[in-house]
Amino acid sequence: MVIVDQDLCTGCGTCIPYCSVKAISMGDGFVRIDPRKCTDCFVCVRNKVCPVEAISKGPLETFYEQYRHLLSDPTETTADTGVPGRGTEEAKTNDVSGRVRRGEIGFAIDMGRPGMGVRMSDVERVARAVTAAGLVLEPGRVSPLGKVLADLGTGEMQPGARDLFVLSVIIEGKCPEARAKGVLQALQQVSGEIESVFSLGLIMRPDREGEFSGLNILDGLDIPRPHRGKVNIGLGRPLAEP
Amino acid sequence: MTHTLHRSGDRESLKNDFVWLMYQTKGINDKDIAPKARVFIEAAEACNCINWGDVKSGNVLDIPADEIKAKLSDQSRLRGVFVSKEDVTQFVKRIKAAGLGISVVISGLLDQVQDICDEAGVKPHTINYSLGVWGNKAALPGDDILAVTTMCGHHQVSPGIVEKMVDDIVEQRATPEQAGRELGRLCPCGVFNHVRAARELDKMAKSRPETTR
Numbered sequence: 001m002v003i004v005d006q007d008l009c010t011g012c013g014t015c016i017p018y019c020s021v022k023a024i025s026m027g028d029g030f031v032r033i034d035p036r037k038c039t040d041c042f043v044c045v046r047n048k049v050c051p052v053e054a055i056s057k058g059p060l061e062t063f064y065e066q067y068r069h070l071l072s073d074p075t076e077t078t079a080d081t082g083v084p085g086r087g088t089e090e091a092k093t094n095d096v097s098g099r100v101r102r103g104e105i106g107f108a109i110d111m112g113r114p115g116m117g118v119r120m121s122d123v124e125r126v127a128r129a130v131t132a133a134g135l136v137l138e139p140g141r142v143s144p145l146g147k148v149l150a151d152l153g154t155g156e157m158q159p160g161a162r163d164l165f166v167l168s169v170i171i172e173g174k175c176p177e178a179r180a181k182g183v184l185q186a187l188q189q190v191s192g193e194i195e196s197v198f199s200l201g202l203i204m205r206p207d208r209e210g211e212f213s214g215l216n217i218l219d220g221l222d223i224p225r226p227h228r229g230k231v232n233i234g235l236g237r238p239l240a241e242p
Numbered sequence: 243m244t245h246t247l248h249r250s251g252d253r254e255s256l257k258n259d260f261v262w263l264m265y266q267t268k269g270i271n272d273k274d275i276a277p278k279a280r281v282f283i284e285a286a287e288a289c290n291c292i293n294w295g296d297v298k299s300g301n302v303l304d305i306p307a308d309e310i311k312a313k314l315s316d317q318s319r320l321r322g323v324f325v326s327k328e329d330v331t332q333f334v335k336r337i338k339a340a341g342l343g344i345s346v347v348i349s350g351l352l353d354q355v356q357d358i359c360d361e362a363g364v365k366p367h368t369i370n371y372s373l374g375v376w377g378n379k380a381a382l383p384g385d386d387i388l389a390v391t392t393m394c395g396h397h398q399v400s401p402g403i404v405e406k407m408v409d410d411i412v413e414q415r416a417t418p419e420q421a422g423r424e425l426g427r428l429c430p431c432g433v434f435n436h437v438r439a440a441r442e443l444d445k446m447a448k449s450r451p452e453t454t455r
Contacts, residue, residue, distance in 0.1 A: 017402030018428075020391075043398050047428055074245070074297055074396035075430055077317065089265065091370035093345045096267040100368060108370065114248065114388055115397040116381060167397055187376060197377035199248040201370045212369060226371040228256065230247045230263075230349040233334065233359060234367030237271065237343035 001038045001058045001065075002045060006030045008054035015049050020167065021117040030054075039117055039167040040069035064148075064164055071144060072167035088143050088170050091203045095232050098240025099142075105180035105214055106203030107135055109187070111196065112168035118196040120148065120169070121162045126190050126198065127155025127171050133186035134179035138172040145169055174203075181217045188221070202226070205241070245395025246321070246349040246433050247372050250388045253351065255442065259393075260330045260358075261349040261433050262286070264320040271343055276314040278342045283311060285336040286322050289329045294322030295432020303426040303436060323435045327354055334362035386449075389442050394429035403428070404443070411447040418444035 002023075009030035016024045016031065023037035024044070044050070045057050060066045070076050089097060090108045100106035109126060112118030123145070131137060131154055140146030148161040155171075175183055180202075187200065204214035218225060246261040264282045266272040279296075286294050287307075295301025299313040324330045330348060337346055348355050352369075359366055375382070382388065383401040390404045391397065407421035416424070422440035 017406045018400055019402065020397045020400040022402070041398065043400070043428065046430075074398065077298075089267070091368045092263060092265045092347050093267040094368040095345055096270050106370075108247075110248065113395070113397070114250070114375065114382065114392050115401065116378075191376040194377050197375050197379060197382065199375050200373040201247050202373055203368060203370045205368050206366065210365070212366075215371070223373060226373055227253070227352055228247075228249065228350065228372045229352050229355070230347050230370040230372075231352070231355045231359070231366045232345060232347050232368040232370075233362075233364045235338060235343070235364065236265075236267065236345035239367075 001035050001040060002033050002042065003056050003058040004031055004033060005054045005056070008052050010052060010054075012051065014051060015044050015055060018044050018047070018049050020115045037117070037165060039072035039165060040065065041072035041167050042069070046075070064160055067144070067148065067161075068164050068166050071169050088138070088172055090170075090172060090201070091230060091232050093236060094203070094205075094240070095234045096236040096238065096240055100174055100203045100205060101241055102205045102207065103177055104174050105177050105217065106174040107172065107183060108201035108203060109171040110168055110199040110201065111171060112166065113197070113199045116196050117165055117167050118169065120157055120164045120166065122194045122196050123169055123171065124155060124157035124162060125194055126187070127157070129186045129190040130171065130173065130183050131155040133182045134175045135173040135183045136175060143170065143172045145171055177214055177217065180214070181221065184217065184221055184223065245431065247370055248375070248392055248395065249349075250385065250392045255389055255438065256351055257354065258325045259350065259435050259438050260324040260327070260354070262322050262324070262330065262333065263347040263349070265345040265347065267345065272316060275316045275318055278344055279314045279318050279320050280311065281340050281342060282320050282337065283307075285333050285340070289324070289333040289336070290326065291322045291324055291329070291333070292437055293426055293432050293434060294320065295430060296320055297431045300430050301426065301432035301434070303423050303434075321431050321433045323433055325435065325437050327358060331358045331361045334358060334364060338362060338364055386442065386446050390425065390439050393434045393439060394431075395433070396429070396431065398428045398430065399425050399434065407443055408446045408450070411443055412450055418447070
């Protein structure tokens with residue numbers, strides 16, 4: 001957790017608006033950090049927002065403290081995946097990795113985003129719902145969430161992780177196109193049961209005719225057709241699936 | 243990461259906002275990245291890229307470009323922003339011609355990205371479609387704030403600091419351009435569009451009630 005040196009802090013409050021999750025508040029003459037909310041993103045420390053340098057990084061002693069920091073500070077890199085930020089490549093290298101193939105739909109459920117943060121118990125609730133509907137989650141070697149799941153097949157969280165509050169974490173997985181509508185319906189259901197939010201990305205390859213016909217799974221679900229996206233333009237080599 | 247996927251705003255606000263990402267795949271094509279990254283940077287600089295960076299060292303709004311270039315390594319992940327469709331198209335043409343074999347992603351309005359692909363002679367290989375925000379949306383800040391904060395998908399730009407920048411503009415402590423750049427400094431990846439942010443901040447400042455201006 002971020003530490004405030006109470007001998008140095010003047011209580012000017014300059015640091016308060018920089019925190020995305022409102023973990024910093026004014027106390028009696030100096031600012032306080034809420035340990036239940038601080039995600040160890042270190043925005044306040046890294047950008048030297050304190051005029052008297054009263055804010056510093058605290059120790060990250062346990063696995064879960066280090067995990068929370070890793071997911072919240074994009075300048076860090078997840079060791080196993082080799083990817084900075086929240087540690088996943090999803091569609092960005094799909095031309096080379098081939099993680100999502102024709103006939104499959106990938107899901108990137110960006111929990112806590114935009115900017116609200118999320119408790120891992122909320123993440124577990126969503127992970128359980130989508131796995132029950134047929135989503136196969138990515139393992140820990142390619143997706144950091146897998147490291148704190150007790151059971152990848154059911155979305156069950158390790159008990160020690162449930163109370164962690166992180167800036168965001170991505171539930172990543174894929175399923176055959178035929179099951180994707182059921183996963184979306186599960187997300188519609190569970191989205192009314194969580195305290196936080198998620199931003200949803202749907203990953204697919206074009207069919208043999210070059211059309212992204214996988215979008216037809218949205219029909220009848222009251223989900224508007226997307227107008228914004230991230231397009232992998234196929235320049236990576238070697239190509240996994242032309 | 244999906245940190246450039248869910249930029250929010252209406253079509254008018256999003257139409258001059260394109261992000262590019264350079265991505266190596268671990269264990270497959272992740273060696274000798276620095277010289278390839280230099281080619282990306284040369285192309286970006288030649289095509290009027292307004293902001294770019296390497297998450298491991300920072301962005302050009304905060305750090306001199308030469309410093310970022312000097313720190314390039316196999317772990318570098320470059321990203322940047324354009325405000326013109328024509329400039330992105332030229333950038334993609336250059337990268338395609340260089341034949342580096344590194345994955346490239348363009349994030350933006352889908353019809354515009356399709357135009358860019360057609361003009362540059364490339365085909366979408368995979369698309370990650372944004373289906374927006376789900377869940378407890380009542381707890382989110384307003385759409386005007388989100389249009390700015392979501393330009394840093396890692397949420398290093400908070401709603402509170404956006405509000406403060408609007409205050410600074412209203413009280414003439416900063417211009418919209420200065421405020422936009424200050425926010426961009428906080429996003430280490432270099433995907434923050436400070437030009438669009440300045441427009442959004444200016445709109446927010448002008449919409450404040452007369453008594454607070």
